[in-house]
Amino acid sequence: MTILVLKLSDVKRKTKGRPRECPYCNGETFQRWGQVKKPVRDPYIRRVSVYRYRCCRCGHTFRHYPEGLTSADQTRRLWMFAVICWRLGLSYRGVSTILNGLKMMLCPMTVWRDAQEQGEKLGRQNQWKPVRVLGVDGAYVLGWGEKRSVLVAVDLGGGEPVAVGYVNEHDPQAVRRWLEPIVQRMGASVIVTDDLAIYRTVAKQLNLEHQICQFHVRRWVGRALKELQNTLPKEWLWVLEEIKELLAELPPEGDKRLYALWKQVAVRRGKVSDHLTPVDQLRDLLIRLSEAWGDYCTFYSNADIPWTNNGTEQVIGRMKMRARTVRGYKTWPGMQTGLLLAGTRAK
Numbered sequence: 001m002t003i004l005v006l007k008l009s010d011v012k013r014k015t016k017g018r019p020r021e022c023p024y025c026n027g028e029t030f031q032r033w034g035q036v037k038k039p040v041r042d043p044y045i046r047r048v049s050v051y052r053y054r055c056c057r058c059g060h061t062f063r064h065y066p067e068g069l070t071s072a073d074q075t076r077r078l079w080m081f082a083v084i085c086w087r088l089g090l091s092y093r094g095v096s097t098i099l100n101g102l103k104m105m106l107c108p109m110t111v112w113r114d115a116q117e118q119g120e121k122l123g124r125q126n127q128w129k130p131v132r133v134l135g136v137d138g139a140y141v142l143g144w145g146e147k148r149s150v151l152v153a154v155d156l157g158g159g160e161p162v163a164v165g166y167v168n169e170h171d172p173q174a175v176r177r178w179l180e181p182i183v184q185r186m187g188a189s190v191i192v193t194d195d196l197a198i199y200r201t202v203a204k205q206l207n208l209e210h211q212i213c214q215f216h217v218r219r220w221v222g223r224a225l226k227e228l229q230n231t232l233p234k235e236w237l238w239v240l241e242e243i244k245e246l247l248a249e250l251p252p253e254g255d256k257r258l259y260a261l262w263k264q265v266a267v268r269r270g271k272v273s274d275h276l277t278p279v280d281q282l283r284d285l286l287i288r289l290s291e292a293w294g295d296y297c298t299f300y301s302n303a304d305i306p307w308t309n310n311g312t313e314q315v316i317g318r319m320k321m322r323a324r325t326v327r328g329y330k331t332w333p334g335m336q337t338g339l340l341l342a343g344t345r346a347k
Helices: 076-087 092-101 108-127 172-186 197-205 214-231 234-249 254-264 278-296 310-325 332-343
Strands: 030-039 047-055 061-064 133-143 146-155 160-165 190-193 209-212
Touching: 076 092, 076 108, 076 332, 092 108, 108 160, 108 332, 133 172, 133 310, 133 332, 146 172, 146 310, 146 332, 160 172, 160 310, 160 332, 172 197, 190 197, 197 209, 197 278, 209 214, 209 278, 214 234, 214 278, 234 254, 234 278, 254 278, 310 332
Parallel strands: 133 190, 190 209
Antiparallel strands: 030 047, 047 061, 133 146, 146 160
16 A cells, blocks of 8 residues: 655744844844734644734834744645645645545635645746756647647756746747747756747747757658658658668768758659649658758757657646646636646655
8 A cells, every 4th residue: 555645844833033034124123022822724733822023123013923834824734735635636625625624624715825826936936947958838728718828938957847828839929029038037048849940940039059859850750751651752762761760860960961862852843833742742851851950969969958858748748637627727827827836746
């Protein structure tokens, strides 16, 4: 039988020591100004002692709470437990039902506020986090009645989401406007994406190194080669084997070999039509691979750069799974914080 142990915040019944500074004026001299017994919601503690102090500089009074407690009735331990339950897949009402059964009364709205607070906290923590390699990918998530297009940025060094934007990934200007401040703030120098052409354009505009996910490349190239295998004249089938070998080995000089193959393949002569022959399709495939080859091999320059975007896909997978269980988000702020929280791995 598997036993799961959760490490939650400690909660003290009394404060240890005096406050270090006044929350109003940063003063450091205080008078004790009374004591109250505060009822709290917690699995182990029902009441704590809270001292009140008066600042000798500004005259304001304030409460100095014990460790694990704020002005809210619930302790940080209960707050963390509610958030963990939500991240594990329970609905807000389900978390409330479980806690009420344990005689820790929390309404679904309070659980929702707890989850939102944690999501906002994660967003603030990641806002100025230094990130060198950034994974970027789009997703469609159910929100306020229909699928919404969002962009997700992930720190591929730690595998955690750092930003979520309400952006259509097929709009290059929107993608750049959203990505540019993130890159500048975090100091990113490399982005890893799928093979959507928009990302190549944005990477060049922002002067970023670009690694295209090899999983996506091999998937669409494999499909193209399979179609050409059945339609291409026999004298050109050997070119398909060359392409397969180059993709399997990814030599740094592969673009030159692809360009040489492109020059070898016969050029269509005569009247030009909108219909591409199999040979024309092969030439288009060769030149497309040759032009983008540098972005396929960026990972050779540094071991920190992954050759796939699987880290971002895993984060998006967690986000989509949680979005389905909550039956869609109602507002963008709720979706943003919810996706950040759902995409972060439990620690």
